[in-house]
């Protein structure tokens with residue numbers, strides 16, 4: 001089976017596929033300091049909630065390797081500064097903050113180790129987060145594939161595939177698993193303006209996996225649903241609140257409304273690292289606003305008059321009432337989501 005390497009730790013360096021260049025070019029960049037990893041998250045060389053969590057953890061490990069403190073106190077102060085920089089990269093996907101918290105916790109738990117051993121320990125933890133993410137995606141795939149039948153057409157939005165994670169994928173992981181089980185699944189992909197993760201990344205990834213794929217513009221989904229050509233919608237998530245509200249790529253909410261209107265199941269696939277039980281509902285989740293140029297231009301080509309006023313939120317909020325099932329590595333959660341999500345997060 002085709003596998004894409006999104007991110008990797010190799011010889012004390014981080015290697016990332018430059019997702020800005022896909023699908024035309026497959027270029028891998030090498031990073032040996034945390035500041036350049038932070039830039040790569042910011043400029044979306046790497047993107048997707050689980051992937052930026054892994055990148056942040058590896059960034060902390062690189063940062064740790066670059067610290068030459070003699071005392072734990074000084075070392076920890078510097079680790080905190082590294083985490084602070086990485087935390088400023090993107091505000092919405094909680095996996096980033098989850099990974100940074102975990103790296104800080106491991107640092108504190110190992111304060112008695114000599115500094116070189118502590119640096120190794122942080123490197124091991126980042127690699128562990130990477131492997132756990134792939135394993136979670138595999139389990140999510142097995143759980144979610146139960147919802148798919150042979151011959152179904154699934155609509156997806158943005159990229160929740162191998163490219164959004166350490167590997168395999170969240171929403172697309174469900175589709176890949178169904179495929180491995182011998183089910184033929186046809187996937188309809190929204191192009192996902194303004195950054196085009198659907199057409200550039202998801203269509204590319206699905207095609208490489210040999211999955212039947214049809215690309216549409218974002219405003220065509222309603223017509224397909226009206227014509228009864230979509231059996232279900234599966235998307236990923238950047239952060240899920242304790243009550244099951246979902247924050248995901250801009251354009252997810254209108255799809256959920258459309259799905260409800262047409263009586264089509266709306267599934268969300270995400271690892272537990274994407275669930276934030278500290279936020280009661282999606283209103284509390286910050287929504288990143290990005291550069292207006294993403295809207296006024298495609299690549300460097302202007303598609304709007306200069307100096308036009310632009311609104312460019314990168315994510316939107318889908319209320320839990322529009323979500324049929326949340327697919328995680330632990331199982332399938334149905335409304336009311338709160339108790340199930342809380343019990344999974346506290347185990």
Ligand code: MRU
Nearest residue numbers: 047048049158164236237248249
């Ligand atoms: O802005 P991005 O590309 O980092 O957005 C994240 C996403 O890819 C999507 O919102 C995705 O559906 C969730 S990430 C598994």
